[in-house]
Structure formats: C-alpha cells, structure tokens
Amino acid sequence: MTIDPNQSLEASPHRASLNQHAREVAAALSKEAISPRLLAGAVQAIEAIALILIGLAFWPSASSAAVPGLSELLLVVAAPLIAIFGIRSIGGYSIGALRDYLPVLSRILIGWALTIAIVAAGSFFFELQSDGRRAWLGIMFLVGATFFILERVTIAALVHRWTGQGRLERRAVIVGGGELAAELLEALGDQGRADVRICGLFDDRGGDRSPDEVAGVPKLGTVAELVEFARLARIDLLIVALPMSAENRVLQLLKRLWVLPVDIRISALGSKLRFTPRSYSYVGPVPLVDLFDRPIAGWDSLLKRAFDIVIATLALIVLSPVMLLTAIAIRLDSPGPVLFRQKRYGFNNEVIEVFKFRSMYHHMSDPAAKVAVTKGDARVTRIGRFIRRTSLDELPQLVNVLRGELSLVGPRPHAVNAHTENRLWDEVVDGYFARHKVKPGVTGWAQINGWRGEVDTPEKIRRRVEFDLQYIERWSVPFDLYILMMTPFSLINSENAY
Template sequence: MTPRLEIRSADALPERARLAAARLSDRPISPLVLGSGVWAVDLVALILLGVLLSLLTSASPFAYRLAYLGAIAAPVFATLLARSQRGYDLAALRDPVAALARLLLGWALTMLLAAAVGFLLGVDSSGARQWLVAYAIVGIVYFLVSRAFLARLIARWSRSGRLERRAVIVGGGADAAKLIEALERDPTSGIRICGIFDDRADARSPDEIAGHAKLGTIAELVAFARVARIDLLLVAFPTSAEERLAGILRQLFVLPADIRLSALGSRLRLAPRAYSYVGEVPFLDLLDRPISGWDALAKRCFDIVVGTLALILLSPLMFGAAIAIRLDSPGPILFRQRRFGFNNEVIEVLKFRSMYHHLTDPTAKVAVTRDDPRVTRVGRFIRRSSIDELPQLFNVLRGELSLVGPRPHAVNAHTADRLWEEVVDGYFARHRVKPGITGWAQINGWRGEIDVPEKIQRRVECDLHYIERWSLLFDLYIILVTPLRLIRSENAY
C-alpha cells in the first residue's frame, strides 16, 4: 500500500526546508515556456515584417501576392529549422554569440531557397526581387537586435532567480555527491539544485553533500516541491535498487514534476536514445510531468478561445439564472468556495448560489443530499443541469481552472468522516494538472453525492485515465458530450 503523506503544507516542513523555499523567487519562468515564447515572437515578428515590406516594395498585384506568401512561408521554415538545431534552448538564448551563426545561416538558407523557388516559377518582377533582398537584410537585423536584447533580459532574470529549472536530489551519500558534481560542471544547464531529500539519517546520508543541505525526508519533499515549484526530481540511486525506487515513485508520482533516475556509474549500456540529458548528464526517464511545454500552451489557448466563446454564447442563460436566484431567495447571486487546484494550491471557485444564503456551506462540511432542505427551488434546477457551474468560466479565463480536467474538490471534502485523500491512495495525483469545469469522470456518470468510498475511487480512476490520455481532441470530445450526459444524469441534486 502507498505510504500516507502527512506533510501537506509549508508550515509542517523542517525550518531548513522552509528557509530554502522562501529564498526562491515566487515568479519563476520556465525555460521551456521561454523558448516557446521566443519562437512565437520570432514567427509573428518576421511575418509582420515580411508583409510590411511586401506593401512597400511590390508594385504589381502578382508580385505582392508572391511576397505575401513568402512572408508567411519563410519565417515558418526558418524558425522550425532553428528549433531543430536547438536554437530556442535556454543555453542558446543565454549565450546568443555561439548560436547566432547557425541562426543567421538558417535565415540565409531560407532566403536562398525562396530565390530558387522564384526562379523555378519564372518570377522576373523587380518588385519581388527588391522584397527578397530587403527581407533578407531586415531579418538579419531583427535577429541581431532581438538576441542582444534577449540575452540581457535573460541575464537579469537569471540573477534574480526567476529563470531556472528547479531540481532536488532524491537520495544522499556518494551517489548524490557524484550527481551534484557532474551537474555543476556544466554552468549552461540552467539547473538550480534546491536541496537534498533522503529518508536515511545515518553516516550514509550526511546533512550536507557537495555543498548542498539535506532538507528533509521523502514525505517532506512532496510539500517542499509544491511550495518551491520544483521542476525536476533527480533520483540518485543505483538502478539495482528496484524496491527502494518503487517505494519512492509511489510517493512522488502525485507531483507535477519530471522524475529522472541518474545513469551516472550505471553498468547498464542502453542505446543513446534511451537516455535524456540534463546538460551532459544522462538520465533514465521515470515519469514525465503531464500536459507540459507545447501541450500546456495549446491547452491554455484552447481554454481562452473556447472559454471566451462559451461566455459570450451562454451570457443570456447566465443572466437569466442570476435574475431567478435573486427573485427566489435573498442573498448574493454568486457563491465562493475554497477548493484544491493545480499542484494542490487552494483556489476560490465561483458558482451560482443554489442554497439559502444563511444555510450555505463554504467549507463543505455537510454534503448535499437528495431533497436537501438547504437547496432553494431554483437551486435544485441549476444544480441538476449544472448551470450553477457556469460562473467558473471566469476561473478559466483567470487561469485557475481549465475547461476540461479533474473536478476541483472542496478542501474538506470527505466521506463518512474520512478525507478523500485518506480514502484513495494517490488521490493528490489528480492535481498534477489544472482542474476543470467538466471532465472524464463527469461524463461517465461519477458526479453528484459521494456517500460511499467507491464513488470517489471511481472518480479518481477516471481523472488519472484522463491525465494519461490527454489530447486536445479528447478535451473537445468531453466538451461536446457533456450536455448530453447532463440530460440523463440522475446523481446531481
């Protein structure tokens, strides 16, 4: 059975761990997100520059159309070529001199390819040639200026501790010392070692290793990783310690972080593609953070676009619900409740009020049951139809919720006097992604009252299944199916 994790907040951490977390910036910037953002800015800026030049240099409609197409195709090709050469990795952005030659070479190759395509198509317009020459020069100037500015910005972020991949070492002793020394030999890795966590408290695992303090046990690591927003858990165990590794994974898989096993000193000799690298150090991937990098960006864009459209289309329904609530019983229209969000952070979720104001239960001490006298006449309808959830679209636009994901549960949610994390092993693994307004569990019938442990177990199983299977198409399917499932739902009241 999975060990219970009793450490749930920073207040329960050892003093050394609390101080280490307090020293970290509370506004970290992910290197992966930075690289993706720079790529997007490059793409948009080069397209706009190309279109502007086409307006200035193209005398004929034919030349303008060619320049316009080139202004779209050339940046896409050039930036994708740069990505394939790791031109948007943090090391390249931090020290652009080394990477700038490859970046400019890629741009020159793109312009030569555009010229070759024009020649093959028989384009002899002077306007098209002028556009191509001007675009090549403007592109070079853009890359020189933007990379110089970006290098200074990254240097400032690095000094303030905002730009880094935060890592902790899991395990102590000689293995941890070797791993730390190997990581610190490469200053371009962008890794910040925030501390060491190990259950051993004897000579095999001293309080300080290679200049880094041991901050606590594995159970305490879970709370520390959430507070410090740790990106990487680097396990410094021999690969032969299978039982110990399995026990640690059962405790750590609830975190939204990448878990890697150090391959330093391993006698296993696997194919190079079997390893991932942090700097020059090889690792075996044990667990990846779900919905990260480009996937996270795509999901966020999906939430903003679809959430905005939903808010516009459903605003008459929401306005009608607000009027009905106000006419039905005195009190505020909206109800706010503290619930668990991403990474176990507590958020305030908005709902239409469905209970009499003096009987509302913000802490969810008493679950709503069938024919509950606390629920108003309007409340019964909006709860059964889930109209009461629609204000959570504002939570989506604020970035606290997603349209689709595990439903956020109240912080004191319980069944038969037992908190849900005590009922289900690995309950908090559902918080590795943002919670959603609807989800896989809801369209499979697991919504409404949870009066027996089996119901919350089935919910968590569905949530974990969603996290493993996630895709934008899966999100779209759940959104489209949700209204059909609400019509046939018998569990919400």
Template sequence: MNNSDPVRRFSADAVRKFETPAGDNAASGGLSELAQQVAAQYRRDTMSPVMVIGSLRLIEFSLLFLSGLGLYVFYEGFFRNLGWQYAVTFGAASLLAIILLEVADCYQVPRLRRPVANFGRLLSVWAGTFAGLAVAAFFLKISEDYSRLLFGTWFIVGFALVFLERVVTARLLRRWARDGRMERRAVIVGGGKAAETLIRSIEKQPDNDIRICGIFDDRDDSRSPPVVAGYPKLGTIAELIEFARVARIDMLIVSLPISAEARVLQLLKKLWVLPVDIRLSAHNNQLQFRPRSYSYIGSVPLLDIFDKPINDWDSVAKRGFDIIFSIIGIVLFSPIMLVTAIAIKLDSKGPVLFKQKRHGFNNEEIEVYKFRSMYADKSDPSAKKTVTKNDPRVTRVGRFIRKTSIDELPQFFNSLFGTLSLVGPRPHAVAAQSHNLLYNEVVDGYFARHRVKPGVTGWAQINGWRGEMDTNEKIRMRTEYDLYYIENWSMLFDLKILLLTPVRLLNTENAY
C-alpha cells in the first residue's frame, strides 16, 4: 500500500504546530486541528475489496457463459440444435471455471494486479475446466452430440475475454489504490515501541491494502511519542470515537500485548460502539491460538475481536430487501396515507408531515418523516419531553394514528431513500431524555445501537418495547433487544420481524 499521503512522515515539531489547548479542542468538537484535517481526507467511502472481487466473479461468469451462448447462435442458429443442453453445459462449465479460479487463488488482489505473471495459472484453470467437461461427456456418452469446433472456439474466445478483462481490472485496481478508493483504512490504538513494531511489520507486507490513518493513545508524550514510525498521534481514545464518526474508518488495530488484560478490556469497552472491525495485534504475543482465531495482513497475525456488522454483500442484500418491501409498503398503504393526510389537514392547522432529527448510522443525524400528530405550535422536534397518556399536545387524529402506528407510515419513504432500513433499532430523537438524562447517559454502550442503520420496526418493538420510554429500565431493555438483533442479524430474521410487526401492533397498551 502506498502511504505517501499528508498523514505520513510527520516530525514531532510538525505535530506540535497543530496542537491546541484543551479548551479549543472542546470548542471544535474535541478533535485537534491536525485530527480534523486528517479526518477530512477520509470522509469519502472506499470500495470494499470483498465487493470488488465478488463483482469480478459475476463478471467473469457472465463473460464465459454469454460468449458460449453467442458462439452457439453463430454456429448453430438460435436454439435449433440441443439448445437447452448447450445452455446448461455452458453454465456448468462457467461455474466450474469460477470455482477452480477460486481454488487456485486467482481472486487474490496481488494476483489480480499481475495478470501477465499469472497467465499460465489462468490458462491451466481454463484447460482444467475443459478437461472436466471432456471427462463428464465421456462417462455420459454424449461427446458425439456436441460440436468440437464450437467448443474449440469457445476455449480460445473465453480465455481471451477473461484475460483481457483481468488486464483492465489490474489497471483499475492500481488506479483505485493510487486514488485511495480501494483500501482498508486503519487506526492504530496505543503508541510507543509496540505500535512502531506493528507499523513496520505491516509496511513490509507486499501489496497489502492497509492505509494507516494515524495513532490514538491516552498516554502523554513522555510515554507515547507524538510521532511513531512517521505517523502522528492524533488524540486520545475518547477523541478516536469522534474521529471514527467523521472519517470512514474500516479497522482499529490495538497494539497492546494480550498480557495487559485490564487495559485491553478498558479500551474495548469504549471502542465496541463503533461500526468497524476491531483487531488485537498478535505479532509480538507469546500466547498461541488456533489458526482460525487469526486474520492476517500479509503475514502479520491479528486477533479478531469485533467485526463490523451487516457488511459487504450482507449490506447489499439488506438494501435490496429494503427497496423491494418499501415499494410494496408504499403501494399497499397509499390509500391509508392519503386518507390520513386529509384527516390531519381537516383536524388542525399545519403541515401534514412532521420532520425530526434523529440518530442514524454511526451517530449521524438524519431526518425522519412522520405524520404530524401534535398541534403545530406545540410540536417538540427535539423530543425533550416524552409524549404521555392524554397528552394535551396531541390532536384528535394524532391520538388515533399514534395508537395504530399509522403516523410511522411515511418512514417507508425514509427506507426507500436509504436514511432508514425497514428493520433495525428504532431511531431516537437526538435530544431524547429520561429524567433529564440523555439516553446514552442512562445506558452504558447505548451508542452501539448505531453500528447499523436504524429501522422502521425492530426486534425490541415486536417484543413489547415500543411507545413511551418513561423509565430507565425501558431504555435499557430496548437497547438490550437492539444489540441482540445486531449480533444475530440475518435476512430471515429481518423477514420474521417484518411479518410479526402488524400482529404485534395490535397491542396498543404503550402507544399514545
């Protein structure tokens, strides 16, 4: 990975130029000027290598399959002779080729960057695919039925297409790496000699995709130098949490020995609320774990502590789920939404929709839509005062739509546009309070709910934890159910929650 960016190669004097007094840090949101500048460089999302390689598999399968079908039409006409048999054969052979390419490690990023060097490996895999076809045709006694000219041409054309596609891919990968569009951004937690050894080890790995963004450590400069291996110390652990909510960080690597158990646990308790992979450096540890316990950057071993939830292809599947079912919900409930809008206008003055700032993914502020259920001059966008039973601020229509949850129906549009998911932890208003305390002051680790996108409905809601949050225990229980959902997410779990929601909404005891 090329780390020749503005973060690299700072001197201690250069870092001190950016240091600001504690009062100034508080005024600017807690981050030093240097940390803000570094965070600004990494605001843009990167391309996940997992997503890129997965897309490449689909592209190569399509190239092989469609080229085979195209040659069939050219030689035989449009499905005139053994049409479906040829289609099945092309599909099976293309799938076998992708599987063999995977087995031969041809989808590793270093190999993808050097297509010419891996020409022989690629040719061997494609030849092996045809050898498999020949063996299958021999045992099934069907080899005489197929055109040898067609398959001979497909061998040449299919290989040429895949090789040329890999040449183009290699150029794109180099460009994306150079532009910082495909990389894993990492922050080192903990400084000093251990961090320096870790950084040197990572930098020695050829073709690694790690971009080190800086170092965060609670210790002062006498115990943790302001610059380690050319990377600046950007702040404390508390400031790291804010930094990771501004910059698009993928990974935190804790460079502390496992033997420092108390300090490691203290750090993890603070950091687990972030939607990132958290790894513990294991390159200097004497304790040996099973190989499956480790992940690697080149040959540098890391212990997997936390993984970012609902990531890569899971996030694609969940987004597709949201779009499909949001459109179904909008179409299905459009008559109810139209009638509700008319009723609100007739019942009281003011807009039909009520927009409220709430906490979204990674603590970002989002705007959530609801049907207005309060008098316009008594609305409480900050939600500092919880709505209670027989609340005089609520209109006649508002009481009905709140009790039946009709007021939440406009959130199908939030889900369609991507600010909400259909299923997830319910978003709370930014200033929501319980007994004059913010929710995160009531529940330790409350912000861990925001490691995934919030939802229109959720596991807590269908288990009875909906409506007024008038006690600390209710907030804790809702958070507990939300965290259970995050740790046990699956598409089937989402579908179960979605199907159970209308049934559980019949219980209106806590909705007013």
C-alpha cells in the first residue's frame, strides 16, 4: 500500500509527548532485542553450512578420491538444501519450534533420513555407485542426526534464556480499543505461543468506547503518541483493531503511522470480507491483512549491512591517501581540529553524530546547523569551499558506516535543526519522517539526481524527500551499486554545493 507524501496530514505526530506511564513501559523493554525473523534465518544458515561441512569432512573416509568431483559436490550441497526445505515446510524454524524442540525433532530426523535416501537415489542416477559411497552416506546420516540433536537442544536453551530476558519477541501494539481489541486479545490467547508481546493499546477515543485497560493490556495513549512510543520501544508490529469497512478512519490512521519502520496489519477478525488463506498473514491464530511492511528487513537488512561493511572497508583503504592529504590541507589552512561532529537524524528518527572534515573556521563553526551555508559564506575556509564542492568533507562518514549509524546508500541524514524559510523540514513536507524508515546514507538517489547542496526553497526539500521515498520503495543491492557508481559523476554538478 502506498501513501502519497503530498497528502495533507492532520498533525505533526512526532511532536506529541508521551505520558509517564507509556515512557516507563518503553523504558522497561530490552534495548537488545533479537528479531525472531533473523534468528530463524540464522538457524537455517547454520544448519545448511554445518551439513555441507559434514559432507565434505567425511568424504575422504568414504571414497578413494581425495577431493570430491563436481557431481559429488552437487550431492554434498543438495542434501542440506533438501533438508532445510523440508524443515521449513513443517514449520521447524518458527520460534515455537526452536523453543520446544522435542515435538519437531523426531520429524527433523525422519526428514533427514529421507534426504539421505534421496541423495542415494541421486548418486545412482549420476552413476556414482562406487566403493565407499554407501559408507559415506551412512556416516553423513549419523553425524548429521547427532548435529541436529545437539544443535536444537542448544538453540532451545538460548531461546528460553532470551525469552526470559525479554530479548526474543516481536513487539506489537494494538491501534484501537473497546470490544474489537478485546476480541483480538482473546483470540491471541497466550502471546508467548504467538511469539508476540502486546505492549499496549493506543486509541483516540475515551470512556466506555475505549477503557483504560482491555483484557489486562493498558491503554498507553493516543494515536499521535503512538508514533513516539513506537520509536522508543522499538515496536515491530502495529495491529489495527478497526472494522475494515471504516475506510476513512483507517486511512486517517495510516496517514499518521506510515512514517514508522514497522509492519502494519489490520485485524480480519469478525470481518464479513473473506479472502483466500494466502491473502492473510497470521499472528498465532489471528488472520491479518497486510497494509505496510517494514522496508529492508530480515535477510535484506543483513545483506545490506554486509555490503556496507565490505565496501566501506575497501573505500577507507583506497581513499586513505586522499583523506590524509585533506586533513593536512585543513590543518595548514586554518587553526582548529580536522574533524567535527554534527547531530543529525538517523534511522527511526534517532539522533546520531556524523563525522565530517571541518570546512568552516573553527570559531565560526555551527555544529547545530542553525544557519544554512550559502554561496560565498564567510564562515567557509578556502579548503572548505573545495572539499564541500567535491564532497570530500563527507568521507569521514565511512567510519559512521562501519559503526552501523549510516549506510553507504540511503536518504542523506539531515541536521536536526535543518529548516527553510524559518520552518523545520518536517513542517514543510508532510510525511517527512518516512525517509527515516531506513538508515541514512553517505550518498543517495536524491543526490545523484541533482538534489544536493543548499536547500533554500520548500520545493527543493520536497523533491529530496520524493526521491528518498522512491529509493526506499525500489531498494536492491544492484540499485545501491548503481547509485555508488553514479555518485562520482554527480559531483561534477556542484552548482548548489557551497
């Protein structure tokens, strides 16, 4: 579902302050949460890699060949892939299966035996029935079965510990109250079994229509306050407990909430509309209709992070001579530190400090960015003008990338006091904070399309946000590579870079 950023919103939701109770609830939640989705993916990766290594490790003892050939390698890799697919098909990677391993372990072992049988049939098909092959298959089955038992027992112990620490949970809030919220909570039953924690209710209504507590879950505030709570508590899921027929009210809610980096679902309990089962996602037994998905989540986020670490490390190595020369030039040009830090908005609207080469005279520096730099600005040094035009002043932000505060590619992080015509940018552009649903970047889609440098009109910041939201919708690793490759060419146009 897409929201037009030019649509008018009812209010600036980020400005609503939380009540004390809501702040206490948010503070009590662990800040070291582990994503169930990422944990399930990590277990799959561990099992696949371990089974491949087992197959390779025991190969010499089962064959006269010192090294497996191509056909043998295909079988060694095929066995883990078949096993992982089978375990996924029986729900063996859900948090419930990882926590209570006994009910699923017997099926995993049976599936592993069937996998070995399939591999044996495959070896016959490829005419690999030579001496030692049967022994290898037998060893692989026994060692693999032992691995599954030990691994699942270990993971179950870890899952129990993390659950007790409040780290392994999918945090959710219910938007709405009253009878619909009560029905939803009753259907969820044991939230632990549903692998979700309902942290609270948020509703603009009051009185009997929306009491202060529903089925033991407290009402923590209004929908406007939910935006701030979701950021502080690192909420993963918003469940809208409103009739799907209340189209106008749901739309108004989405206009406020779509800026958050969370999954947004609407409860289908009691709805007269019926879709095919594949049209729903589920939390426990509750059917939900998907409205928004958190962008760049799960394995995509790990892939992007790995991409950032590898490329940023290589870039720091390659560009270190340039950075050293820049630092020397800054020191020779004017007194003061080579680097300075500036507070900017990061992922989930959190404030981070980014590193930059100093481009202003030290005594005139403006770390809060209260006054925008303009053409011919007297505060900018001679070297500062050059490094700002060429964006060399941004190179230290590669360190921010390695620290996990920035990504190589993403919406550029704006200063917390950035403004145009005496208005903060979130007041100029409705839905401005939707650009913070992903990590900000050293470069971005807006920058290579010419939207860099001074922002002196509302239209310029609107266009930047438009391209930022396009990037979030279109993200892929090839897209990031394209933006990185085009960045040097975009620096040729320094018309607005002062």
